Amino acid sequence: MTTFPAPDGTLLAQHVLGAGEPLVCLPGGPMQPSPYLGDLGGLSAHRSLVLLDPRGTGGSAVPEDPETYRCDRQVDDVEAVRARLGRERVDLLGHSAGASLALLYAARHPDRVARLVLVAPSTRVVGVEVTDRHRREVAERRRDEPWFPDAFAAFERIWAGEPTEADWDAITPFTHGRWDATRQALDAQDAERRNAEAAAHYYDGLPDPAATRAALTRLEAPVLLLAGEVDVALPPPCAAEYAALLPKAELAVQPAAGHLPWLDDPAWFVRTVAAFLR
Numbered sequence: 001m002t003t004f005p006a007p008d009g010t011l012l013a014q015h016v017l018g019a020g021e022p023l024v025c026l027p028g029g030p031m032q033p034s035p036y037l038g039d040l041g042g043l044s045a046h047r048s049l050v051l052l053d054p055r056g057t058g059g060s061a062v063p064e065d066p067e068t069y070r071c072d073r074q075v076d077d078v079e080a081v082r083a084r085l086g087r088e089r090v091d092l093l094g095h096s097a098g099a100s101l102a103l104l105y106a107a108r109h110p111d112r113v114a115r116l117v118l119v120a121p122s123t124r125v126v127g128v129e130v131t132d133r134h135r136r137e138v139a140e141r142r143r144d145e146p147w148f149p150d151a152f153a154a155f156e157r158i159w160a161g162e163p164t165e166a167d168w169d170a171i172t173p174f175t176h177g178r179w180d181a182t183r184q185a186l187d188a189q190d191a192e193r194r195n196a197e198a199a200a201h202y203y204d205g206l207p208d209p210a211a212t213r214a215a216l217t218r219l220e221a222p223v224l225l226l227a228g229e230v231d232v233a234l235p236p237p238c239a240a241e242y243a244a245l246l247p248k249a250e251l252a253v254q255p256a257a258g259h260l261p262w263l264d265d266p267a268w269f270v271r272t273v274a275a276f277l278r
Contacts, residue, residue, distance in 0.1 A: 001059050004084055007076045008068060013059030014081065015051040018044030021091065023277065024081055025051045028096025028122070029190075031069065031198035033058025036190045037095065041266030046274040047091070052081055054098075056198045069201035071100050071125070078105045082112060089221075091277060093117040096233070096259065097202060100125045104207075107215035115277055116223045120234050120259045121242065126216075127209030128242045132159045134235040139174050141230060147173045174232040177257045177264030186263075213245055223249035224276040228257035228264065250276075 003013050017039045027034045034051035035058065043049060053060040055077060056069060067073065078101065082090045091114050094102030099121030106113045123130060139155055142148050154170035157163050172187060173179035223246045227239035234242075236253050243251040252272050257264040 003059065004080065006055065006063075006080050008063065008065070010055050010063040010068070010077075011061040012055060012077055012080065013053040015049075015053070015059075017049040017051065018047060020046065020048050021277075022050045022085055022087070023047040023091045023093055023117075024078065024085075025049050026078065026092070026094040026098035026101050027051070027054065028094075028098040028120075029054075029057075029194045029199060030071070030097030030100075030122075030202040031057055031195040032190060033060075033193055036186070036193070036260075038262070040093075040273070041262030041269045043262070043270050043273060046270070047277060050081065050085070052077070054195075054198070057193070057195045066197070066201055069198040070204055070206070071097070071202050072104050072206055074101055075105045075108055078102070079109065079112070088112065089114040091115045091117075093119065093273075094121065095119040097122050100203075103216070104212065106219050106221065107212050110215075110219045110221070113219070113221040116219075116221050117273055117276065118223065118225045118242075120228060120231055120261065121225065123234065123238060123242055124203055125206060125209060125212050126242060126245055127213070128238055128245075130233070130235065130238045134238055135159075135174075135232045138230055138232050138235045142174065145173070145179070147179055171232075174230075175259040177228060177230060177261070183263070216246060219247060221248065222276070224252060224273065225249055226252045226254060226261060226269070226272065228259060228261045229253050229255050230257065231259045231261075233259050252276075 099118040154167035225243040243249040254261045262269040
């Protein structure tokens with residue numbers, strides 16, 4: 001781990017795995033430190049992964065101003081990583097809420113992005129709607145799973161507007177390609193590491209999605225949007241709508257994968273991402 005100052009003086013931490021051309025990686029959560037990404041299923045065999053701990057998480061310091069947790073305010077942190085690498089343009093990967101940050105960086109600095117990988121991206125910054133119907137269609141494909149009855153009942157209470165507090169945890173299996181003991185342990189660990197206070201600020205007061213979409217029309221960098229086939233957070237039809245907003249985007253839907261696709265089939269994930277980056 002190495003540390004360096006952001007433009008506002010907040011000390012940021014990054015971790016580097018592998019060797020070769022750098023790939024700047026932004027974790028999701030929102031506001032979760034980068035270790036849950038691991039080496040993205042073995043992608044470090046192809047690229048040097050530069051994994052940033054968002055401010056206030058992992059090895060990065062808590063900022064003086066909590067408003068700087070907001071997603072668009074963290075664009076300057078990504079720019080600090082690029083400058084530190086000494087590259088005019090960088091390859092950038094963002095996962096989930098981290099993809100929102102990656103996209104806002106690309107919207108503000110389109111000439112500084114060489115290639116952009118969006119892994120199971122949140123749709124909030126571009127205004128693509130993920131409806132209950134979309135989620136239901138994906139969820140119903142998991143009927144053979146042993147956890148399905150309880151998890152689906154929780155989803156139905158959420159869709160009806162009558163959820164209990166426990167229902168939000170009960171639907172967690174739907175975001176994973178498999179829900180075994182190992183994945184459950186990882187999920188619990190990740191929840192403990194997430195900065196909930198920072199997450200509450202992450203999407204507050206962001207630019208109008210229409211303005212972000214308009215800015216992205218200037219993006220000339222190739223984009224790979226990688227979605228999981230059974231991810232209720234980003235069902236494939238919504239992923240296709242998202243990809244269509246970007247001038248040079250291609251969509252890859254990983255079979256039987258959830259919201260963390262590099263864990264479900266590392267070989268497929270690495271092969272697809274590495275080929276795109278080449």
